[in-house]
Each structure stands twice: as C-alpha cells, then as structure tokens.
Amino acid sequence: MPGAIVLTAFIMNIVKLATISLRNLFRNSRRTLITVLVSAAGFAALAILAGYMDFSFYGLRELTVCKGFTAGGGTGHIQVFRSESLKKEELFPMQYGIEDSEKIRADIESIDEVSFTMPRIEFNGLISNGDKSISFMGLGVDPEKEAGLIQYWNSLEKMAGKTKMSDAAYRQLEKAGPYGVLLGQQMAKALSAEVGTNLMLMSTTVDGAVNVVDVTVAGFIRGAMKSIDRHYLVAPLETAMILLQTDRVSKIVVVLKRTEDTSPVSGLVEAKISGHGGKVFFSVIPWEKLAEYYYSVRDVYNIIFSFTGIIVVAIVFLSCTNTMLMATMERVKEIGTLKAIGVSNVWVSMMFLLEGFFIGLLSVAGGLVFKYVFSVTINNSGFKMPPPPGMSSSYLLKIFSAVEFLPWIALLIIFSTTLSGLLTLLKIRKISIVDSLTHV
Amino acid sequence: MPCIVNSVVAQLVDVSKYYGSGEGRIKALDNVSISVRRGDSAVLVGPSGSGKSTLLHLLGCIDKQDEGSVIIDGIDTSSKGLDELAPLRLDKIGFVFQSFNLIPVLTAYENIELPLLFRGYDQGYIKHRVNEVLEMVHLQDRMHHYPRHMSGGQQQRVAIARALVGNPALILADEPTANLDSRTGADILELLLYLKQKDSITLVLSSHDSVVLERISNVIHIMDGRVSIDSPVF
Numbered sequence: 212m213p214g215a216i217v218l219t220a221f222i223m224n225i226v227k228l229a230t231i232s233l234r235n236l237f238r239n240s241r242r243t244l245i246t247v248l249v250s251a252a253g254f255a256a257l258a259i260l261a262g263y264m265d266f267s268f269y270g271l272r273e274l275t276v277c278k279g280f281t282a283g284g285g286t287g288h289i290q291v292f293r294s295e296s297l298k299k300e301e302l303f304p305m306q307y308g309i310e311d312s313e314k315i316r317a318d319i320e321s322i323d324e325v326s327f328t329m330p331r332i333e334f335n336g337l338i339s340n341g342d343k344s345i346s347f348m349g350l351g352v353d354p355e356k357e358a359g360l361i362q363y364w365n366s367l368e369k370m371a372g373k374t375k376m377s378d379a380a381y382r383q384l385e386k387a388g389p390y391g392v393l394l395g396q397q398m399a400k401a402l403s404a405e406v407g408t409n410l411m412l413m414s415t416t417v418d419g420a421v422n423v424v425d426v427t428v429a430g431f432i433r434g435a436m437k438s439i440d441r442h443y444l445v446a447p448l449e450t451a452m453i454l455l456q457t458d459r460v461s462k463i464v465v466v467l468k469r470t471e472d473t474s475p476v477s478g479l480v481e482a483k484i485s486g487h488g489g490k491v492f493f494s495v496i497p498w499e500k501l502a503e504y505y506y507s508v509r510d511v512y513n514i515i516f517s518f519t520g521i522i523v524v525a526i527v528f529l530s531c532t533n534t535m536l537m538a539t540m541e542r543v544k545e546i547g548t549l550k551a552i553g554v555s556n557v558w559v560s561m562m563f564l565l566e567g568f569f570i571g572l573l574s575v576a577g578g579l580v581f582k583y584v585f586s587v588t589i590n591n592s593g594f595k596m597p598p599p600p601g602m603s604s605s606y607l608l609k610i611f612s613a614v615e616f617l618p619w620i621a622l623l624i625i626f627s628t629t630l631s632g633l634l635t636l637l638k639i640r641k642i643s644i645v646d647s648l649t650h651v
Numbered sequence: 652m653p654c655i656v657n658s659v660v661a662q663l664v665d666v667s668k669y670y671g672s673g674e675g676r677i678k679a680l681d682n683v684s685i686s687v688r689r690g691d692s693a694v695l696v697g698p699s700g701s702g703k704s705t706l707l708h709l710l711g712c713i714d715k716q717d718e719g720s721v722i723i724d725g726i727d728t729s730s731k732g733l734d735e736l737a738p739l740r741l742d743k744i745g746f747v748f749q750s751f752n753l754i755p756v757l758t759a760y761e762n763i764e765l766p767l768l769f770r771g772y773d774q775g776y777i778k779h780r781v782n783e784v785l786e787m788v789h790l791q792d793r794m795h796h797y798p799r800h801m802s803g804g805q806q807q808r809v810a811i812a813r814a815l816v817g818n819p820a821l822i823l824a825d826e827p828t829a830n831l832d833s834r835t836g837a838d839i840l841e842l843l844l845y846l847k848q849k850d851s852i853t854l855v856l857s858s859h860d861s862v863v864l865e866r867i868s869n870v871i872h873i874m875d876g877r878v879s880i881d882s883p884v885f
Contacts, residue, residue, distance in 0.1 A: 220771030227761070227768050234756035548752040551713050552766055552813070553741025556734045644713040644733060645704075648748060 225565075228558065232566040235538065236573075246534040247573045250628055253527035254578025257520055257620045259585055262610035264516050269369060269611065271505050272498075276470060277364040277376070280504035284331070284350050284445070285360050287464035288473045289480055290501060291315065294492040296461070304334060305417050308459025309493075318483045319465055324472045325480075326363065329356030330460035332451040336414030338394075338444065340402045347398070347444045349412070351451025351460075354385035360466055369611070380445075383430035389450055391429030395443035404428045412446070416456035424454045473497045524627050531570055531631035535563055539635045546639055547647025560636040567632035571625030578624065579617075586610040658689040659722075660820045660853045661710050666719035668705050668876075679705040681876040682719070687821065687855055692847055694864060695857040697873035703857040704825055706873065710855060711744050711823045712736040724820045741769055745814030747824035747843075747856075751806040753798040759809045760785070760794040766817045784812040787846060804835035808842065815846060824856035828863065837862055 236243045277285040296307035309315065309330075316328040332351030337344045358378035365376055383406075384391050392412070394404055404410060408428045416422045432445055452458060467476055474497065481495045499506075539546070549559050594608045668680040679702045687693060687710075695703040708714035709721050712728055720729045724743050728736055745766075746752075753762045760781055767777045785791050788808040798806050807827060814822050824843065828836030840863055847854050856863065864870060872879045 217771065219773065220768075223768055223774065224771075227765070230761070231754065231756055238756055544752065545754055548748075548754065549765075550733075550737065551711070551740065551746050551748075551752075552769075553737045553739070553744070554765075554769055555737040558769065640734075645708050648713075648752060649750070 224558065225561070228562040229565050229569075232562050233569055235542070236566060236569055239538070239541075242534060242537065243570065243573075246531055246570055247577055249530040250527045250570060250574030250624055251577030251581055253523045254574055254620060254624045255581035255585060256523050257623070258578065258582040258613065258617060259589075259610055260516055260519060260523075261613040261616035261620060262582075262586060263608075264512060265611040265613040265616070266609045267512060268509060270606065271508055272470065272502075273364060273367055275502045275505045276466075276498055277360050280502075284352070284357070285464075286498040286501045287329070287360065288467040288470060288498050289465035289477055290496050290498075291319070291463040291465065291480065291484065292461075292494045292496065294494045297494055297496075303417055303419055304415055304455050305332070305457045305459045305461065308332075308457060308461055309463060310459050312460045312463055315484050315493075316463055319463070319480055322476060322479050322483065324467050324469070324476045326466045326468045327356060327359055328466070329353050329360070329464050330448060331462050331464055332448060332455070332457075332459075333461045334414055334451050334455055336412060336454070338398070338402065339411045339413065340404060340408065341411070343402060344413075345398065345401055346442055347412070348439070348442050349414075349444045349446055349451065351446050351448045352381075352384075353448055354381040357381045357445075358385070360464075363466055380430045380432045384445065384447060387427060387429035389447050389453075390424070390426050391447065392426040392450065393430050393432040393445040394428055395440040396431050396433050397437065397441035398443060399428070399431050401441060406430060412444075412450075412454055414454050416454075417459075418456065420456075422454055422456060424450060426450060470498075473499070520623075524623060527574075527624060528627040528631055531567060531628040532634050534570070535567060535631050535635045536638065538566065539563065539638050543642055543647045543650040546642055547644050547650065550642075550644045551648060556636070556640055559639050560632070563632040563635040563639070564629055565632075567629040568625060571628035574624055574628060575621040578621075586612070659686045660689045660724055661687040661855070662720075662722040663706070663709060663716075664720040664722065666709060666716045666721060668702075668709065668714070669717050678876050680709070680716070683876070683878045684719075685871060685878060687853060689820070689853055690851040691869060692844075692854040692856075692867055693869040693871055694867040695855065695871045695873055696859075696864060701873040702876040703873050705876075706871075706878075707823050707825050707855065707857055710821070711746060712740050713746075741766055742817070743820040745817065745819040745822040747807070747810050747814050747822065747827045749826040749829045751798070751803070751810045751830070753806055753809055753813075755798050758795050758797055759790055759801065759805075759812075762798070762809055763812045763816050766813065770817060780816055781812075784816045787815070787849075788812045788842060802835075803831050804838060807831060807835075807839050811839070811842060811846070815850070815852070818850075819852075821853045821855065824854065826857055826859065828858065828860050833862075836860060840866060 275286055276288055279285045293307045293309055301307055312330050319325055319328050330353060334349045334351060335347060338347045358381040361376050361378040380393050384393050402410065406428050410426055410428065412424045412426055414422060426446065433440060465480060467473060477495050477497045484493050546559055589608060589610050595605045596608050597605055663683050663685050666680055666683045667678065670677045670679050683706065695706060697703050709716050712723060715733065720727055723739060726739060763784060764777050764781045767780060785794050788811055790805060790808050793801060793805055828839050831839060843854060844866060846852060
C-alpha cells in the first residue's frame with residue numbers, strides 16, 4: 212500500500228477510535244464530569260500556584276531592587292564598585308571607594324535604558340544618645356534619589372492596585388538637611404529617640420582617627436528585616452562624608468527603567484566606565500549577584516511549589532487512572548469484541564489513551580475557567596499574607612496570570628491523564644477474548 | 652482426519668484444549684481433527700459444556716489450543732500469540748456472537764465499517780461496501796441507529812453485516828439465534844443461509860436450535876470434547 216494510503220488509513224483508525232472514546236466519555240457523563248472536575252481543579256491549583264509563584268518571585272525581585280533585604284538598602288539594578296573593594300579587605304574606611312563619582316554617573320546616565328544613578332556610602336560605628344551607645348550599620352544616601360527608587364516600585368504596572376510604598380522618610384531626611392538621620396524603628400526604640408532628638412554618630416575616618424558628628428533624628432525607617440532594624444540608620448551622603456572625612460563613595464547604584472534590561476545594560480555600563488579611572492578598575496554587578504536572600508527564598512519556594520505540584524499531579528493521575536480502570540472493567544465485552552474482530556491490543560489501548568487525552572483536554576478547558584474565577588476572586592479579596600520569615604511587613608496577595616506557565620501545566624495535566632490510560636494497557640493485554648465476550 | 656480436501660479454509664489437527672489446572676483440569680477438546688472446505692457450511696451440535704464454543708473459539712483464533720494445530724486458510728497459527736493473530740482474524744474471519752456484541756456507542760453503519768477501517772481501505776470503498784451489506788441484511792433505514800435503539804433481530808443483522816463486510820474466508824456464528832425469539836431466530840437463520848448461498852461464504856455455526864439442524868446437512872456432533880461427524884464431506 213502506498214505511504215499516503217497507509218497514513219490516511221491510520222488517521223481514519225485514530226478518528227474512529229477517538230469517536231468511540233469521546234462517545235464513551237459522554238455515555239458515562241457523570242463519571243467523566245467528576246474526573247474532569249478533579250483534573251480541572253488540579254490544573255487550576257497548579258495554575259494558581261504558578262500565578263502566586265510568579266507574583267512572589269516578581270515582588271521579591273523588585274523588592275530586592277527597591278528596598279533590599281540587608282542594611283545596604285535596595286540593590287538597584289546594577290551596582291558599580293571598585294574591583295579591589297570586592298577582592299580585598301580595606302585597611303581603613305573607603306580605601307577602595309570610588310572617586311569622582313559624578314563623572315562616572317553622568318556617563319552611565321547617558322545610556323537610554325538607565326533611569327538614574329545614585330551614590331552610596333556604607334559606614335558603621337556607634338550611635339549614642341549620651342546615656343546609651345549601640346553599634347550601627349549606616350548608609351549614606353542621596354535622599355531624593357532613594358525616594359526615586361521607591362517611586363520606581365510604585366510605578367510598577369504589575370504591582371498596580373497594591374499598597375504604595377511611602378517615600379516620606381526620605382523626604383523628611385531631605386527636608387532635615389545634612390545632619391538629619393533616619394533610624395531603624397527598633398534602634399529608635401533602643402535609644403528612646405523621637406523626631407528631633409539629637410544623637411551622636413561616632414566612626415573612624417579614612418585616616419584612622421575617631422570622628423563624631425551630631426545628628427538630629429529626621430524620621431524612622433523600617434528595615435526589610437527585623438534583625439537589621441535595630442542597627443540600621445540612613446544619613447545623607449554629606450553627613451557620611453563628613454563623618455568619614457572622605458569625598459569618595461562606596462558604590463554607584465544604577466536604576467533602570469525595566470528590570471528585564473539588567474543583563475544587556477550591565478555590558479553597556481561596563482563599556483562606558485572602562486578606562487575611567489586610569490589604573491582603577493571597576494566591577495559592574497547586576498542585582499542578581501547581590502540578592503542572596505532572593506535566591507535562597509526562591510530556592511525554598513521552588514521546592515515547596517515542586518512538591519505541591521507533584522502531589523497535585525499525582526492526585527490527577529490517580530483519579531484519572533481510577534476512571535480509566537473502571538471504564539476498562541465496564542467495557543470488557545466491548546474490548547473483547549474489538550479484539551475478536553481483529554483489532555490489536557495496541558489499537559484498543561490507543562482508544563483508552565485517547566480517552567485520557569480527551570479528559571485532559573476537557574480538564575484544561577475547565578481548569579482555565581476555574582483559574583480565572585479564583586484568580587479574580589483572590590485578587591479582589593484584599594487578602595493580606597503574613598510577613599515572610601524574617602520580614603516585618605505583610606503584603607497583599609495577588610495571583611499573576613502566569614501565562615508562560617499555562618502551556619506547560621496543560622501539557623502536564625494532559626500527559627498525566629493520557630498516561631493513566633497506559634495502566635489499562637496492562638489490563639487490556641490480560642483480558643481473555645473468550646471470557647470477555649460473555650462478560651456482563 | 653475425517654476430511655481433507657484441496658480448498659480447505661480451516662483445519663484442526665489433533666487439537667486438545669484443557670481448562671483449569673491440577674486435579675481440577677478438564678479436557679474441553681480431546682484430540683479433535685476437522686477440516687472445513689471453502690463455501691461449505693457446518694453446524695456444531697452438542698449439549699452445554701460439550702466443547703462447541705471452545706471449538707469455534709479455536710477456529711476463530713480467539714483462543715489457543717494446548718495441543719495440535721489450527722490452520723486457517725493455509726496459515727498455521729500454532730506458534731503465534733492471540734494478538735499476533737489479530738490481522739488474521741481481521742482479514743479472514745467473521746464472527747457472529749450469541750449476544751450480538753455490537754459496540755454500543757457506534758451506530759449500525761459505524762459498527763459494520765469497523766473491520767474495513769482497520770484493514771485500511773479507503774473511505775469510498777468502505778462506504779460502498781457497508782451500504783452493500785446493509786442492503787443485504789435489509790437495514791438501510793436503520794444505519795444511523797445505535798444498538799440500544801434496535802431490536803435483538805436487528806442487532807444480530809448488524810452483527811452479521813459486520814462479519815460479512817470484509818468478505819472473510821470463514822464466518823463463525825456461536826448460537827446466533829439463541830438470544831432471539833423463534834420467529835426472529837428463523838429469520839436470522841434464513842438470512843445466513845441466503846447469504847451463504849448468494850456469496851458462497853464458508854459458515855460454521857453452533858446451535859441447539861432444531862430448525863438450524865433441519866436446514867444444515869453437515870453436522871458435527873461434540874460430546875465430552877470428542878467429535879463425530881454425520882457427513883464426511885462438508
């Protein structure tokens with residue numbers, strides 16, 4: 212038989228088996244409905260889980276960029292360091308700081324994808340109210356630019372409708388002038404400090420001497436993590452420079468218009484600033500490499516989500532297998548008849564695989580409806596999730612559409628329902644034709 | 652061997668079949684040898700449990716003998732498994748069962764076309780041939796009906812049409828009239844004999860029905876798994 216005819220015959224056989232499969236599904240409509248509902252719920256569960264995962268990872272990513280999970284504040288999208296600062300231990304503060312940062316920032320800001328840049332100084336020392344002194348991890352910032360980073364978060368379309376992050380603290384810091392300071396809430400509590408309270412910052416200058424600067428509390432800032440909050444303070448860049456007696460900065464933080472551009476723009480930034488400092492080399496570090504917390508959380512989430520996914524798929528598979536085995540037992544006579552008239556085991560099994568496949572298709576269709584309904588309900592419920600471990604603020608639950616995951620989830624569901632038909636293969640092979648013809 | 656002729660369609664040679672194992676082992680067929688010539692008909696007769704159905708199953712290659720050989724249209728099936736024999740059943744054997752055994756979710760037309768579909772014929776031929784056999788069994792007006800919407804007699808006609816549609820070398824009918832009332836049973840028998848006459852089909856059936864025994868001269872008596880034959884040539 213020529214190939215085309217063989218192919219046509221093959222397709223015709225598949226169509227006929229598909230017809231039998233579909234009609235059998237509708238013949239036992241109640242059982243099919245229950246199986247489809249279970250599988251559709253499985254699809255919806257996975258899709259919602261993927262949507263939550265997408266939301267969590269997106270939120271965590273952007274939160275890392277804007278606010279950060281360490282004393283260093285938001286990572287921005289890219290940070291520029293002097294290479295030595297990443298390789299060597301400084302003998303004195305700001306030994307490997309960046310000089311002439313304004314010029315470098317101007318060059319970086321000439322890149323289209325860059326929104327703005329900002330300098331930061333990381334410093335530490337003691338803070339005292341006269342009676343009590345505690346250690347601090349300080350961040351010298353440009354308050355206006357830091358407020359800009361918060362505005363970047365607030366402008367994220369995917370987070371639209373969520374509680375806006377307030378930049379009031381940075382505005383207060385800007386308003387307070389060079390000797391204002393923002394304290395972590397726990398630190399303020401420890402020092403019994405209020406807005407307007409005068410405190411002293413003590414640190415080591417670049418020359419190794421001890422320097423003291425009087426500051427006034429301009430406001431409070433909440434660190435992303437409670438443990439950091441007790442030792443966290445933010446001061447204007449000038450205050451940090453005066454305290455350390457330096458005109459250098461620790462790093463330059465680059466904020467892009469879109470996080471997705473981080474990788475290509477990193478290369479552009481590197482090209483722009485190479486050779487800037489003569490013998491001084493710079494390292495351009497994308498946010499991913501600064502976000503240990505993001506990755507550790509993501510790894511934990513991935514394990515939880517994978518485990519949940521496996522359970523859901525197993526439930527779908529078992530439910531569908533049960534249906535398939537019941538269908539096989541109910542149709543022993545039909546199977547025997549087909550085998551008796553010369554239909555091979557492979558074709559008969561194909562009929563059940565197709566049945567599983569159709570259950571999968573119906574489940575995906577139903578699951579999409581479920582997913583849409585649940586997502587809309589959850590997204591409009593205003594439900595707040597408790598703060599993640601180590602964090603101080605709760606967040607509004609949102610389910611993203613996770614469109615890129617849906618085809619994979621659909622494939623997973625269809626694969627598991629189809630595969631459930633495979634178990635019937637073993638059953639079908641064992642069914643005796645003679646016994647099945649008289650099966651009731 | 653009672654009968655060996657040139658155009659033999661089906662042949663059992665020293666075939667034995669056992670059921671069960673150990674002390675409960677029963678010999679369903681005991682060293683049976685028969686041959687069926689092309690175009691002939693025969694009826695298997697015997698009490699319940701005598702081995703009629705077992706013999707038909709072995710002839711139809713839907714069961715395997717424990718000893719001896721089963722040769723269908725010149726092909727020795729002894730060394731092949733039942734699934735390997737599926738193409739042979741599809742091409743050379745047509746079955747008519749006592750309880751019709753139609754696929755409930757397929758219409759009369761779709762039930763009849765099944766063997767042709769799996770043989771790989773093109774749609775044009777399938778349509779022509781299915782309509783032809785539907786006409787033979789007088790069911791053109793019922794072709795789009797599902798089995799549940801047909802009487803027992805009509806269902807058996809569909810089953811006969813399904814058995815005939817592929818022009819098989821051998822048609823086996825296992826008590827085809829047993830589940831029908833006497834009048835419908837007689838009609839079905841008439842139909843089978845008419846089709847046999849018309850298309851020279853080879854027909855082997857089992858039956859308790861005295862009407863059947865009156866109409867078919869070649870009778871194979873089976874008793875306790877042993878065969879005796881009234882007419883040496885059939």
